[in-house]
Amino acid sequence: MIRKLAIALIPAAFLATPLLAQGDATTEDQTMAGDHMILLDTDGDGMVSYDEFIAVHADVTPEAFAELDTTGDGWLDAAEVTAAVIGGSITLPVDLDD
Numbered sequence: 132m133i134r135k136l137a138i139a140l141i142p143a144a145f146l147a148t149p150l151l152a153q154g155d156a157t158t159e160d161q162t163m164a165g166d167h168m169i170l171l172d173t174d175g176d177g178m179v180s181y182d183e184f185i186a187v188h189a190d191v192t193p194e195a196f197a198e199l200d201t202t203g204d205g206w207l208d209a210a211e212v213t214a215a216v217i218g219g220s221i222t223l224p225v226d227l228d229d
């Protein structure tokens with residue numbers, strides 16, 4: 132499980148970058164994405180299941196989740212969560228921004 136987490140986290144910053152206009156990946160964006168991954172991945176295995184995802188984003192349909200799952204493996208890894216957060220597809224609940 133630890134190795135899986137490490138593999139998932141390493142490419143996160145690199146995979147998210149091409150989705151952005153140059154210079155848009157701020158430290159704040161990266162921190163927010165990391166915080167969101169921690170929030171979503173409640174069992175800490177480095178992957179976010181649909182059940183974990185809807186615990187935070189109850190309005191997200193399986194179809195919408197599948198669109199975020201760009202690798203199509205049925206799970207969101209850190210790179211996919213980062214891309215979704217930075218791309219604006221998902222946002223942190225307001226009460227966690229404080």
Ligand SMILES: [Ca+2]
Pocket residue numbers: 171172173174175176177178179180183
């Ligand atoms: Ca998980």
